[in-house]
Amino acid sequence: MKKVSRRSTLAIAGAAAMAPLAAVRAQQQTGLPDKPLKILVGFPAGGGTDVMARFLAEPLKQRTGRNVLIDNKAGASGTIAVETLKNAAPDGTTIAYVPSATIVQKLTMESVPFDPLADIQPVTLAGTVQTAFCVSPTIGVNTLPDYIEWLKKNPTRQSFGTTAMGSFTHFFGVMAGREIDIPLEPVPYRGAAPLVADLQGGHIAAGCGGITDFLEHHRAGKVKVIFTSGTKPTTSAPEIPTATQLGYPKLQILGWYVFFVPAKTPTPLVDAWGKELRAVLALPDVQKKLTELGLDVETSTPAEFTQRMTADLARWKTIIDSIGYKAQ
Structure with a gap:
């Protein structure tokens, strides 16, 4: 056995002592609290929002050295999670992953x-998402014309x-019924x-939600997505037509997913979260996975997204008014 010199021993010991110190310094450089971090999700485990949040939590944990927890506050179409965020301490430990369907x-x-x-503030846009209209595999329908004939x-x-009443996962289905001249009645689901379970079992014939909620199930044959709401097919599933391509140009809605923090969170903490989240979202493996999920x-910067959200809310109000929906 080769003898290790005293100098080598000291060097190894010194390096070992420095390693934890370097890790601590790296963690401190994130600018985030040296505490467990929480991501609020307003929908049940297993849905598209939850799957994406859990996937993003791991690289966040690796980058920050913090434990990153997913806290499902399911119910009321995601608004319970946002209310929880509104009332959370603005100390940088709690963020929420929120779809436009909730906002x-x-x-x-x-x-x-x-x-x-006013009550929450954006950190960064995570991506855009199309709304998907799907049918149960038990009804033998593969296209929109097939579905129209089946409805008759x-x-x-x-x-x-619908995965969220009072959102575009609700309105898109109503709008689709109006466009095909067959009124469609929404049935609310808790995510x-x-x-998906009821579609797979044939308990309901059709469903509407973000494509991120349905794409993996579509590929597995549990549901059949027959069209989406974009002006062009989503990157993840170019074979699925848009309603515009099928001759219904009024059926265009583009949603998004965003990370928010409580309104009074100090700017340095917002910036720290933005730096970490944008770095994670730039990872090739992360982009590949999220694209596969339909995102x-x-x-964005907080200011860029605030401008976008303000414009979208104004445009969405015009659409909601056009279909005659009144606030409940």
């Missing part, structure tokens, strides 16, 4: 307990499940997971 409810539900422009033969089943990755 738009400020226009449709009088009881929504937050103002998206089954007038008692002209309903669709995508129970809706077209895109980031």
Whole structure:
């Protein structure tokens, strides 16, 4: 056995002592609290929002050296999670991963307990997402024309499940019914997971939600996505047509996913979160996975997203008014 010199021994010991110190310094450089970090998700485990948040938590943990926890505050189409964020301490330990389907409810539900422009503040856009209209594999439908013919033969089943009432996962289905001249009745579900289960079992004929909620299940044959809401097919599934391509140009809605913090979170903490999140979202493996889930990755500054959200809320109000929906 080779003898190790005293100098080598000291060098090895010194390096070992420095390694934890270097790790601590790296963690401190994140600018985030040296505490466990929490990501609030407003939908049940297993849905698209939850799957994405859990996937992003791991590289965040590796970058920051903090334990990153997912806290599912499911219910009320995601608004419970946002209300929880609104009331959370603005100390940088809590953020929320929120879809536009939740934010738009400020226009449709009088009881929504937050103002998206006052009670929370954006950190960064994570990406854009199309709304998907899908059918149960049990009804033997593969295209929109097939579905229209099926509806005419089954007038008692002209309903669709929605992952969030009072959001565009609700309105897109209603708008689709108007465009095909067959009224479709929304049925509320507590997120995508129970809706997918009922679609797979044939308990409901159709469903509407973000494509991130349905794409993996579409590929697995549990549901059949027959069209989406973009002006062009989503990057992750170019074979699925848009309603525009099928001759229904009024069926265009583009949603998004955003990370928010409480409104009074200090700017240095917002900037620190933005730096870490944008770095994670730029990782090739992360972009590949999110694209596969149906999210077209895109980031922003807080100011850029605030401008976008303000413009979208104004445009969405015009759409909501056009279909005659009144705040509940």
